[in-house]
Amino acid sequence: MKRVLIVFGTRPEAIKMAPLVKEFKKYEDIFDTKVCVTAQHREMLDQVLDFFEITPDYDLNLMKPGQNLFTLTADVISSMKPVLDDFIPDYVLVHGDTTTSSAAALASFYFGAKVCHIEAGLRTNNRLSPFPEEMNRQITGRLADIHFAPTEQSKLNLLKENVDPDFIFVTGNTVIDALLYAKDKVEEINDEQIEFLKSIVDPTKDLILVTGHRRENFGEGFINICNAIKQIALEQDVQIFYPVHLNPNVQKPVNNVLKDIENVKLISPLNYPAFVWLMKKSKLIITDSGGVQEEAPSLGKPVLVMRNTTERPEALNAGTVILVGTDTAEIIHHTKKLLMNKDLYNQMSTAHNPYGNGETSREVFEILLKLSSN
Known part of the structure; x- marks a missing residue:
C-alpha cells in the first residue's frame, strides 16, 4: 500500500487541503494517509481543523513569538525529517505558496518522496508581488514531481517552465x-461568531465585506484603501464589515481612519465558518486575498481586488473580479458602479466560476491512484 503524507500549516492551506484529507481518508484500504501540520499559524489553523473534523497525525507546533521567514523555513525543514523518517511516505502533498509548502517540499525532495503540488502553476512572474508567495510557488514548482493545476492557464505557466x-x-x-x-x-x-454577526448585521442595507492583509499594501497602500472605504461609507447607504488582520501594519491605518464611522464595523478576524456566512450575506467583496477571488464567484459575489497584480487572471477573464489596486479613486468608482448598475452587477454575479465545481479532491485522488498503480 502506498503512503500519502498531506502537509499544511496555515489557515488558507488547511481550508484548501481539508477536502483532500477527507477524500483520501475515505479510502484507507487504498492509501495509508496521514496528516502533518506545521502550525505556521496556530489558532487560525486549529479553528479550521475543528470545523472540518480533522485530527493531525503529526503536529510540529512551530509557531512562536517573533517568528520570521528565516527561522520558520529552517524549523520546517529540520522538523520534517523525523516525520519523514517515521512514516516513510511515497507521496507528499503540499499546497500553494506558503513557507510551509516550499520548505516541506524541499525536505521531501531530500528524503526521496514524490512531491505533489496542489494549486500548482499560479504565477505573477514578479518575485516581490506577492512576497514571499510568488517565489514559494516557483520553488515548490521546481521541486514537485506531480502538478495539480487549477486551470488551463496554470498549466500553460508550467509548460513555459519546461515542466x-x-x-x-x-x-x-x-x-x-x-x-x-x-x-x-x-x-x-451553533457558532459564537456567527451569532454575533447576526446581532449586528442590518438586513435593510447592502453589506460590503472588506479584507486586507498583503505585505505589498503596507504603508501608503493601506491608507489609500482606508480612505476609499471611508468615503464609500459616508456617501452610500451600506454597511461595511471589515475583519481586521492582527498585523500592526494593518491595524494602525484601519483604526486611524475608520474607527469612528457608524456604518463601518471593524471586527476581529473571523473563523472560517463565520467568514463563509458573512460572504454569503454580502452584496460585494473588496479584498486583496487570493482565496476569496476563487471562492466568491461560487456564491455569486462580485469581487474588487486591491492588488496591482494577480496570479489568478482566469477570474479577470471570466469577469468575476475587477483589479482596482490600492488607488482610492478606483476603489470608490468601481464600488459605486456595482452598487448602482444592476446589469453590471448581475453580469459579474452570474459569471461562470473558472476554478471548478467541487469535484477537485476526487479528481486528485483518482489521478494519484492511477499514477501509483503504474
Missing part, C-alpha cells in the same frame, strides 16, 4: 470543494 506535460493535471481548485461543504454547514452549526 513535463505528462505530470501536469488540470483539476480545478479544492477551495471550491471546501466552500460547497461549508456553505450549508454554516447554517446548521
Whole structure:
C-alpha cells in the first residue's frame, strides 16, 4: 500500500487541503494517509481543523513569538525529517505558496518522496508581488514531481517552465470543494461568531465585506484603501464589515481612519465558518486575498481586488473580479458602479466560476491512484 503524507500549516492551506484529507481518508484500504501540520499559524489553523473534523497525525507546533521567514523555513525543514523518517511516505502533498509548502517540499525532495503540488502553476512572474508567495510557488514548482493545476492557464505557466506535460493535471481548485461543504454547514452549526454577526448585521442595507492583509499594501497602500472605504461609507447607504488582520501594519491605518464611522464595523478576524456566512450575506467583496477571488464567484459575489497584480487572471477573464489596486479613486468608482448598475452587477454575479465545481479532491485522488498503480 502506498503512503500519502498531506502537509499544511496555515489557515488558507488547511481550508484548501481539508477536502483532500477527507477524500483520501475515505479510502484507507487504498492509501495509508496521514496528516502533518506545521502550525505556521496556530489558532487560525486549529479553528479550521475543528470545523472540518480533522485530527493531525503529526503536529510540529512551530509557531512562536517573533517568528520570521528565516527561522520558520529552517524549523520546517529540520522538523520534517523525523516525520519523514517515521512514516516513510511515497507521496507528499503540499499546497500553494506558503513557507510551509516550499520548505516541506524541499525536505521531501531530500528524503526521496514524490512531491505533489496542489494549486500548482499560479504565477505573477514578479518575485516581490506577492512576497514571499510568488517565489514559494516557483520553488515548490521546481521541486514537485506531480502538478495539480487549477486551470488551463496554470498549466500553460508550467509548460513555459519546461515542466513535463505528462505530470501536469488540470483539476480545478479544492477551495471550491471546501466552500460547497461549508456553505450549508454554516447554517446548521451553533457558532459564537456567527451569532454575533447576526446581532449586528442590518438586513435593510447592502453589506460590503472588506479584507486586507498583503505585505505589498503596507504603508501608503493601506491608507489609500482606508480612505476609499471611508468615503464609500459616508456617501452610500451600506454597511461595511471589515475583519481586521492582527498585523500592526494593518491595524494602525484601519483604526486611524475608520474607527469612528457608524456604518463601518471593524471586527476581529473571523473563523472560517463565520467568514463563509458573512460572504454569503454580502452584496460585494473588496479584498486583496487570493482565496476569496476563487471562492466568491461560487456564491455569486462580485469581487474588487486591491492588488496591482494577480496570479489568478482566469477570474479577470471570466469577469468575476475587477483589479482596482490600492488607488482610492478606483476603489470608490468601481464600488459605486456595482452598487448602482444592476446589469453590471448581475453580469459579474452570474459569471461562470473558472476554478471548478467541487469535484477537485476526487479528481486528485483518482489521478494519484492511477499514477501509483503504474
